[in-house]
Amino acid sequence: MKKILFATCIALFLFACSKDSALEQVAGKSGSITRFAIYHDFMYVLNLNEVQTYNIKQKEHPVLVHRLPTDYGLETIAIYDNTVFLGSTTALYILDISDPAGPVIQSKSDRITDIGFSGCDPVAVKDHFAYSTIKVIENICGTISAQSALVVYDIADKSAPKVVGFYTLEIPNGLAYKDNYLFVCDEGWDQLLVFDITTPTMLTQTNYSFSITDPYDLIVDGTRMIVVTKTDFQIFDISNIAQIKKIAQISK
Amino acid sequence: MQRKTIFFSFLGLLLCLFGSCKKEEQDFFDGLGKKPVYAPLSELRDIRNEPPQPIQLSGTIFLQDTLLFLLEQGKGIHVFNIKDSLNTINLAFFKILAVTDFVVADQVLYADSWKDLVVIDISDLHHIQETDRIVNIINPLLYPPLYNGYFECVDESSGAVIQWEDAVLENAQCVIIQ
Numbered sequence: 246m247k248k249i250l251f252a253t254c255i256a257l258f259l260f261a262c263s264k265d266s267a268l269e270q271v272a273g274k275s276g277s278i279t280r281f282a283i284y285h286d287f288m289y290v291l292n293l294n295e296v297q298t299y300n301i302k303q304k305e306h307p308v309l310v311h312r313l314p315t316d317y318g319l320e321t322i323a324i325y326d327n328t329v330f331l332g333s334t335t336a337l338y339i340l341d342i343s344d345p346a347g348p349v350i351q352s353k354s355d356r357i358t359d360i361g362f363s364g365c366d367p368v369a370v371k372d373h374f375a376y377s378t379i380k381v382i383e384n385i386c387g388t389i390s391a392q393s394a395l396v397v398y399d400i401a402d403k404s405a406p407k408v409v410g411f412y413t414l415e416i417p418n419g420l421a422y423k424d425n426y427l428f429v430c431d432e433g434w435d436q437l438l439v440f441d442i443t444t445p446t447m448l449t450q451t452n453y454s455f456s457i458t459d460p461y462d463l464i465v466d467g468t469r470m471i472v473v474t475k476t477d478f479q480i481f482d483i484s485n486i487a488q489i490k491k492i493a494q495i496s497k
Numbered sequence: 498m499q500r501k502t503i504f505f506s507f508l509g510l511l512l513c514l515f516g517s518c519k520k521e522e523q524d525f526f527d528g529l530g531k532k533p534v535y536a537p538l539s540e541l542r543d544i545r546n547e548p549p550q551p552i553q554l555s556g557t558i559f560l561q562d563t564l565l566f567l568l569e570q571g572k573g574i575h576v577f578n579i580k581d582s583l584n585t586i587n588l589a590f591f592k593i594l595a596v597t598d599f600v601v602a603d604q605v606l607y608a609d610s611w612k613d614l615v616v617i618d619i620s621d622l623h624h625i626q627e628t629d630r631i632v633n634i635i636n637p638l639l640y641p642p643l644y645n646g647y648f649e650c651v652d653e654s655s656g657a658v659i660q661w662e663d664a665v666l667e668n669a670q671c672v673i674i675q
Contacts, residue, residue, distance in 0.1 A: 280609075
């Protein structure tokens, strides 16, 4: 009896594993800076001031099924927990996709209202918190407009996100997390910043941050981190966050 | 010349002060700025493999199992096998002119190419094939991304913009003030 139970457990375990890896292989992973996203049989494409929904059940022949108008300046899309997060130059949008063929705007957090200035850039979401970098590039307004930042939103209520954290950065780009660590590319400081997000309402910048020229975006792949810069990509071993090691740097 | 620049800077400052930092059409600027590099529209249909090549100006990344897809702005997509971090392999390059973003689902790659959405079968990484194209569905950016200053306006009859390069402008009429 024990043996059968054991065998069943093993079988279940193997089944679960193979299912997981199969799923992962199919799905793949985007970096944080992208305007395209796949969700089951649908693809969302950001087009300046609208979200286009394509049915891709027939993968080789997508069909446009829905267009959701938004303000101008859509820049990045991320899907987490059956919800779409859009970073635009003026707002963080949260879309309800319980009907994936027809996304609906659940909330729009105007950045000017929330934090006093607007800017662009990507969003990473973990549990009930959204982390978004906002970039204001050096310009004529530079001296009179505000700075770039990492902004943390409490999204427990997706229809009314609240800003609960604000951290000044230089020229932030992509971001991603592993467990309780958030990695943020900062092109201005030429740094890959590592934040401890154990307490999302009170981030601390760790001293595990390191120098890297022109980081643009990244993907966490298990114990590896792939960081793309303007002209190459680099692979880091992040199995021990306190000792992040560069394994490779590839430009061709 | 110098006066003009100062005047425009002052005008820009005023515009910013009054909170309307946006793209404005103005007349005639001579000096340093950006100008578009075009590809003929006919060439956009030429989606195919090219030999693997070095990364020049990166963009979107996508990881599918051990394959890393990496955007080359305006030109195409690199594919690397990164299974072994110490011995990554530059496998392929997909020529997709005027591309700015993409995503992969199974063995199909979706990308923008100027005003079109293109669908590419990548089941054989070395012999990719366009399977579908939805035309005139995307509004491409008609100004240099992440840039503030003067630029030569896009002339759509010249083709698709695949790049923005630094240039000495004459009579430039477009400017971005953010």
